[in-house]
Amino acid sequence: xxxxxxxxxxxxxxxxxxxxxxxxxxxxxxxxxxxxxxxxxxxxxxxxxxxxxxxxxxxxxxxxxxxxxxxxxxxxxxxxxxxxxxxxxxxxxxxxxxxxxxxxxxxxxxxxxxxxxxxxxxxxxxxxxxxxxxxxxxxxxxxxxxxxxxxxxxxxxxxxxxxxxxxxxxxxxxxxxxxxxxxxxxxxxxxxxxxxxxxxxxxxxxxxxxxxxxxxxxxxxxxxxxxxxxxxxxxxxxxxxxxxxxxxxxxxxxxxxxxxxxxxxxxxxxxxxxxxxxxxxxxxxxxxxxxxxxxxxxxxxxxxxxxxxxxxxxxxxxxxxxxxxxxxxxxxxxxxxxxxxxxxxxxxxxxxxxxxxxxxxxxxxxxxxxxxxxxxxxxxxxxxxxxxxxxxxxxxxxxxxxxxxxxxxxxxxxxxxxxxxxxxxxxxxxxxxxxxxxxxxxxxxxxxxxxxxxxxxxxxxxxxxxxxxxxxxxxxxxxxxxxxxxxxxxxxxxxxxxxxxxxxxxxxxxxxxxxxxxxxxxxxxxxxxxxxxxxxxxxxxxxxxxxxxxxxxxxxxxxxxxxxxxxxxxxxxxxxxxxxxxxxxxxxxxxxxxxxxxxxxxxxxxxxxxxxxxxxxxxxxxxxxxxxxxxxxxxxxxxxxxxxxxxxxxxxxxxxxxxxxxxxxxxxxxxxxxxxxxxxxxxxxxxxxxxxxxxxxxxxxxxxxxxxxxxxxxxxxxxxxxxxxxxxxxxxxxxxxxxxxxxxxxxxxxxxxxxxxxxxxxxxxxxxxxxxxxxxxxxxxxxxxxxxxxxxxx
Numbered sequence: 173x174x175x176x177x178x179x180x181x182x183x184x185x186x187x188x189x190x191x192x193x194x195x196x197x198x199x200x201x202x203x204x205x206x207x208x209x210x211x212x213x214x215x216x217x218x219x220x221x222x223x224x225x226x227x228x229x230x231x232x233x234x235x236x237x238x239x240x241x242x243x244x245x246x247x248x249x250x251x252x253x254x255x256x257x258x259x260x261x262x263x264x265x266x267x268x269x270x271x272x273x274x275x276x277x278x279x280x281x282x283x284x285x286x287x288x289x290x291x292x293x294x295x296x297x298x299x300x301x302x303x304x305x306x307x308x309x310x311x312x313x314x315x316x317x318x319x320x321x322x323x324x325x326x327x328x329x330x331x332x333x334x335x336x337x338x339x340x341x342x343x344x345x346x347x348x349x350x351x352x353x354x355x356x357x358x359x360x361x362x363x364x365x366x367x368x369x370x371x372x373x374x375x376x377x378x379x380x381x382x383x384x385x386x387x388x389x390x391x392x393x394x395x396x397x398x399x400x401x402x403x404x405x406x407x408x409x410x411x412x413x414x415x416x417x418x419x420x421x422x423x424x425x426x427x428x429x430x431x432x433x434x435x436x437x438x439x440x441x442x443x444x445x446x447x448x449x450x451x452x453x454x455x456x457x458x459x460x461x462x463x464x465x466x467x468x469x470x471x472x473x474x475x476x477x478x479x480x481x482x483x484x485x486x487x488x489x490x491x492x493x494x495x496x497x498x499x500x501x502x503x504x505x506x507x508x509x510x511x512x513x514x515x516x517x518x519x520x521x522x523x524x525x526x527x528x529x530x531x532x533x534x535x536x537x538x539x540x541x542x543x544x545x546x547x548x549x550x551x552x553x554x555x556x557x558x559x560x561x562x563x564x565x566x567x568x569x570x571x572x573x574x575x576x577x578x579x580x581x582x583x584x585x586x587x588x589x590x591x592x593x594x595x596x597x598x599x600x601x602x603x604x605x606x607x608x609x610x611x612x613x614x615x616x617x618x619x620x621x622x623x624x625x626x627x628x629x630x631x632x633x634x635x636x637x638x639x640x641x642x643x644x645x646x647x648x649x650x651x652x653x654x655x656x657x658x659x660x661x662x663x664x665x666x667x668x669x670x671x672x673x674x675x676x677x678x679x680x681x682x683x684x685x686x687x688x689x690x691x692x693x694x695x696x697x698x699x700x701x702x703x704x705x706x707x708x709x710x711x712x713x714x715x716x717x718x719x720x721x722x723x724x725x726x727x728x729x730x731x732x733x734x735x736x737x738x739x740x741x742x743x744x745x746x747x748x749x750x751x752x753x754x755x756x757x758x759x760x761x762x763x764x765x766x767x768x769x770x771x772x773x774x775x776x777x778x779x780x781x782x783x784x785x786x787x788x789x790x791x792x793x794x795x796x797x798x799x800x801x802x803x804x805x806x807x808x809x810x811x812x813x814x815x816x817x818x819x820x821x822x823x824x825x826x827x828x829x830x831x832x833x834x835x836x837x838x839x840x841x842x843x844x845x846x847x848x849x850x851x852x853x854x855x856x857x858x859x860x861x862x863x864x865x866x867x868x869x870x871x872x873x874x875x876x877x878x879x880x881x882x883x884x885x886x887x888x889x890x891x892x893x894x895x896x897x898x899x900x901x902x903x904x905x906x907x908x909x910x911x912x913x914x915x916x917x918x919x920x921x922x923x924x925x926x927x928x929x930x931x932x933x934x935x936x937x938x939x940x941x942x943x944x945x946x947x948x949x950x951x952x953x954x955x956x957x958x959x960x961x962x963x964x965x966x
Contacts, residue, residue: 231888253915254915271958272955280947288302289301290650300312307349311345344395355386363408365409371392385407387403387409401418405422408457412467412482413487414464415437417437419487420458429457444488456470465485472503476498477496497518504516510536514530514531516529526779528555528557529548530547548592551594560616565582581598603647604628609630626638626640634752706724710796711799716772716792734763735960736767736814739769739818739819739823740793740817741821743774743868744822747774786867787870801837816960821844835897838897840963846903849913891924892924896933898932901933902938911937918933934959936952
């Protein structure tokens with residue numbers, strides 16, 4: 173539930189979609205030790221110095237012309253420079269072609285052969301997406317659950333045919349291959365909502381040429397597109413009036429969600445403007461409560477947050493303010509049997525809190541001012557990270573220190589007792605595997621179903637999609653890739669289908685509310701028998717303990733001091749992605765160690781942990797990352813000359829800043845679409861920034877924030893006459909942080925640092941965003957792995 177409000181911000185601070193870009197760098201030969209031949213010469217872009225002044229500082233930027241997108245001459249120079257970078261990267265990696273080919277084959281062989289999603293029941297229907305052979309994109313389908321209660325298969329076209337009755341039982345709702353034809357060969361969907369009467373589908377598709385999301389509504393009975401609404405720049409939507417009306421939010425030219433419209437389906441009348449926020453600092457988001465009784469409207473600025481209700485039965489009746497607070501706060505509202513439940517992290521009595529909490533208030537507060545009461549007594553040892561709700565239960569994702577748990581309590585909660593301890597409600601703790609790194613709620617559209625779906629992630633287990641039946645206590649792994657079985661199938665060619673089904677889909681009953689039996693761990697398809705997962709606490713420069721997770725193959729002895737790859741992110745309060753990634757298996761099996769530094773600024777440690785690594789305290793996250801790197805070397809966990817860093821987006825800023833601080837600490841670094849030119853991007857954004865971006869990295873118009881930005885900005889702090897690690901940096905014109913940031917940083921590193929052909933700095937230019945093309949993802953991952961292996965063995 174908590175994720176819904178952050179979705180609005182997340183799109184603005186990351187790549188437009190998870191990128192799997194077509195690589196322009198050509199893959200060169202199997203890696204061998206470099207010969208004595210002269211190494212390729214890195215390109216040198218022209219310098220056109222330009223002076224800038226702000227507050228009490230003046231500085232010169234010789235590469236500012238690279239971001240002059242409206243200067244045709246500058247862009248011609250940029251095209252030439254990009255071509256030179258492509259040829260240079262091609263030449264440097266020319267001796268790794270066979271290695272890249274082998275790595276790509278390994279990674280591609282581990283891709284899940286079936287891209288279909290497990291069926292999700294909502295009312296009388298089972299909804300699912302399935303892939304068709306030879307097609308790039310899936311098809312959204314549904315069938316009546318009553319026609320096939322067991323739902324034998326949803327993976328092939330024949331699954332839509334009932335051979336007993338001779339009737340087709342599958343309904344194709346949306347073919348994304350046809351949508352790709354509408355949108356220039358590319359299909360990326362951001363929002364998708366079926367109406368509560370199951371008659372319409374509202375969805376938004378990304379228009380790459382115009383850089384916005386376009387709203388369409390499709391009649392699910394006829395398959396035809398509705399004539400209205402058809403709107404552009406749509407950021408959120410919600411159904412009302414039992415599916416007869418659709419509310420949607422539109423962004424302005426600065427991509428700020430600010431206007432709410434209501435469209436009556438089938439009506440020829442113009443859509444009605446319900447709300448327009450003219451203040452440039454105010455953002456708007458909407459969603460419906462799970463019972464479709466209300467539409468919640470959330471408006472927020474850096475100074476305040478407000479929640480309004482719209483009666484879904486009469487969406488034109490106006491907005492009712494039900495809650496407000498000072499400052500920017502997460503707030504999600506749900507309704508259950510006449511009570512409103514608010515999940516928020518807003519300040520209490522003017523004092524900031526380090527956690528989320530749950531409030532409750534009657535819907536009907538007409539007799540006096542609305543009063544919100546705490547549901548639970550605050551327990552700092554057991555923090556509620558997220559919640560989901562159905563008609564019978566409240567489900568909570570809990571964090572106990574750095575360990576995640578999942579539990580449910582029956583609804584309605586005891587009334588008239590005031591705040592209660594969670595333990596008093598005797599929560600039912602649901603089974604989980606070892607080393608859980610994240611728990612994500614599934615769609616869970618059906619308010620009246622007692623079965624809720626969650627995705628469980630772990631560093632040593634492929635993501636498991638699990639259905640928990642809260643009424644019976646049964647749980648079922650409905651989808652999880654079996655890495656070991658697929659490998660066995662490749663090597664030996666045969667396997668027993670019943671045994672496979674038994675291994676990959678398990679139904680278990682928990683006998684008592686808190687009984688998670690030890691043998692339940694055997695039912696999860698984890699890889700801990702082959703890969704060890706260790707958790708360490710690292711003392712940072714100021715005495716704060718930073719969690720460090722280490723993953724290694726059990727075949728490799730720790731005293732071998734093998735190469736290591738240290739991941740970091742540390743921004744927006746988001747959890748570091750520690751999920752099992754099959755492409756990293758190629759490094760693990762070659763003796764590499766994979767480490768994850770949960771530095772300040774990221775998630776998993778409460779609001780204070782996030783705030784202590786942002787703005788003027790951004791230096792903390794950088795020092796935390798450096799401390800983790802030194803820990804790996806000093807404890808002889810990683811060879812002192814074979815440590816690499818890895819950062820994505822804002823994590824690229826973290827890693828690039830760390831090598832500015834300690835350039836000799838790392839042998840190699842991989843940066844993906846990184847944020848590198850903080851000073852210029854925050855002062856003069858080419859792409860609009862949100863309030864959350866400035867909260868995270870600082871307001872340059874505040875002199876203290878400005879000084880902090882100048883201190884950590886990677887581009888502004890490249891050290892002169894220092895030996896930098898080898899760097900592979902991937903970027904694109906289609907990313908949140910444009911290729912000019914990467915190009916400027918690469919040029920400055922080459923200009924200032926000591927040149928060493930064994931430590932090349934490569935710019936890998938990527939093009940179109942192709943999320944679904946997993947083979948291009950493998951190609952890019954193979955390039956990264958080959959680069960790391962080449963550098964470490966040179």
